[in-house]
Amino acid sequence: xxxxxxxxxxxxxxxxxxxxxxxxxxxNRSGLNKSAPDEDKPFExxxxxxxxEKPSTRTRMSFDIAVKQLGGSSIxxxxxxxxxxxxxxxxxxxxxxLSEYVDIxxxxxxxxxxxxxxxxxxxxxxxxxxxxxxxxxxxxSDILTYEESNGSIEGKTVCWIGDGNNNMSNSLIEAAxxxxxxxxxxxxKKYSPNKSILKLAKKEKVKLTITSKPLEAAxxxxxxxxxxxxxxxxxxxxxxxxxxxxxxxxxKKLMSKANxxxxxxxxxxxxxxxxxxxxxxxGKQSVVWRQALNRVHAQKSIIKWCID
Ligand code: CP
Ligand code: NVA
Numbered sequence: 001x002x003x004x005x006x007x008x009x010x011x012x013x014x015x016x017x018x019x020x021x022x023x024x025x026x027x028n029r030s031g032l033n034k035s036a037p038d039e040d041k042p043f044e045x046x047x048x049x050x051x052x053e054k055p056s057t058r059t060r061m062s063f064d065i066a067v068k069q070l071g072g073s074s075i076x077x078x079x080x081x082x083x084x085x086x087x088x089x090x091x092x093x094x095x096x097x098l099s100e101y102v103d104i105x106x107x108x109x110x111x112x113x114x115x116x117x118x119x120x121x122x123x124x125x126x127x128x129x130x131x132x133x134x135x136x137x138x139x140x141s142d143i144l145t146y147e148e149s150n151g152s153i154e155g156k157t158v159c160w161i162g163d164g165n166n167n168m169s170n171s172l173i174e175a176a177x178x179x180x181x182x183x184x185x186x187x188x189k190k191y192s193p194n195k196s197i198l199k200l201a202k203k204e205k206v207k208l209t210i211t212s213k214p215l216e217a218a219x220x221x222x223x224x225x226x227x228x229x230x231x232x233x234x235x236x237x238x239x240x241x242x243x244x245x246x247x248x249x250x251x252k253k254l255m256s257k258a259n260x261x262x263x264x265x266x267x268x269x270x271x272x273x274x275x276x277x278x279x280x281x282x283g284k285q286s287v288v289w290r291q292a293l294n295r296v297h298a299q300k301s302i303i304k305w306c307i308d
Contacts, residue, residue, distance in 0.1 A: 002306050003119050004127045007136045007174035008200060014305065015140070015178050022144050022294075022301035025069075034065065041071025042304055046103040048074040050129070051084065053109045054232045058268060059129045059137070062295035063106055070300055075102070085114070095121035104306055110233045125306035127299075130167060132233065138267045139171040141298035143179060145291045146223055149263050157182040159221035159258065161214050162248045162275050163191050163241075166234075168227045168267055170197050177204035184209045186217025188244050214248050218257040225265045226250045226275045242274065250276040255285060263287045 007015065029038055037044075048067050052060065060076065067074040077084075085091035095118050098105055105126045109115050112133035119126040128136055146153050158176065160169055164187030173193060176183040177200075185193065189212055193201070201208050211217050218224055229245045230238050255264065264276070264286045272278055281288060 001123075001125050003125050004136060004302050004306055005115060005119065006128070006134050007139060007171050007178060008204070010178070012178045012180075015143075015175075018140060018298070018301045018305050019144055019147065021304065022140075022297045023147070025300055026294075026297040029069065035068045037071040038069055038300075043067060043070035043072030043103075043307070046072040046307070047101075048072065048104045048106060048303070049098055049102040050074060050076045050106045051079055051082075051108070052076065052129070053079050053107075054130070056108055056129070058292050058295055059106075059108060062292070063129065063299055065296045066299040066303060069296065070303060072103075091118055092121040094118075096123070099123035104303060127302060127306065133167060134171045134174070135167040135267070136171050136174075137295065137299055137302060138168065139175045140302065141294040142172075142225070142265055142267070142291060143175060144298050145265065145287055145294045146263065148290070148294075149287055150222060150261065154180045155182075156222040157184060157220055158223045158225060159184045159186065159218045160225050161186045161217060161250050161254065162226045162245055163187065163229055163231070164193050164210065165191050166227060166231050168225075169193060172225065173197050173201050173206060173208065174204075176208065177201065177206040180207075182207040182209070184211065184217040184221060186211055186214035186248060188212055188248065190244060191241075214254060215257050218254050221258040221262055223263050223265060224250055224255060224258050227267055228269065228271050229275050245275070249274070250280055252277065252279055255280055255283075265291055268292060 064074050083089035084094050099122050104124050106129045107115055108129040109131050112131040115131050158181055164185045229242050264280055266288050
């Protein structure tokens with residue numbers, strides 16, 4: 001039994017195997033209806049419980065479809081509608097009970113500590129569907145999307161623009177080490193990666209460049225990524241944060257610094273006209289809708305890896 005909580009918890013070999021399995025399964029089901037099961041139905045007779053403490057469109061839909069394609073079923077639990085670490089039942093007891101009913105749990109939480117605690121008490125695997133610290137499923141899907149467009153990501157240059165200290169940028173830094181790509185982060189000093197992720201990056205010898213000059217970060221990049229300037233439950237002064245991040249918008253000028261075949265990625269939801277202009281997100285280099293689709297394919301592979 002394996003949990004999927006952070007990219008840094010897995011070896012490069014395991015992560016590569018997850019991506020290759022996703023590519024293979026996606027190819028093998030071409031022509032099938034969106035929710036039709038794969039021929040081998042590896043999750044048949046099994047189920048996943050999903051708990052969302054925060055809103056979600058993509059993670060909710062893509063996990064549900066992923067489970068269906070693996071031949072299983074899923075149930076979404078509203079934390080306000082169940083005994084979830086409050087009132088009469090502890091988090092530990094909820095975890096013990098869920099372990100009796102389902103084969104895997106997916107949790108989206110504002111507290112990474114809750115995720116780890118819940119995982120410790122579950123007797124089945126847990127998948128991180130986004131926490132305040134990381135968003136590993138999104139970054140795994142993004143690796144898949146990059147490789148479908150432009151081939152192996154190894155040795156390539158990815159550029160991250162904007163908030164350099166959020167769940168997405170943390171997982172991207174971890175992925176840069178595991179998949180061996182260069183990562184340029186263009187962000188204001190105030191929103192630079194935090195000490196603990198920088199410590200990990202150093203230990204893992206991540207080829208990381210951090211600059212406050214966004215155009216410099218984008219120069220020669222094979223992929224430009226960004227994210228909302230204010231994340232869900234980000235307890236900041238939104239107006240002041242957005243003002244600080246204004247020079248870190250992905251627009252045509254910034255994209256022109258990247259390589260001509262560079263792609264633009266965004267995990268969505270997007271703040272149109274804030275972190276990215278409409279002409280970029282709706283333009284030829286943008287792969288954002290395929291990123292959303294690939295959540296299904298990467299997560300099927302992650303579920304399979306957890307239960308195998
Ligand atoms: N990218 C992503 O995780 O989207 P949702 O918040 O809609 O799940
Ligand atoms: N950093 C964003 C990602 C959304 C998928 C957030 O946490 O809101």
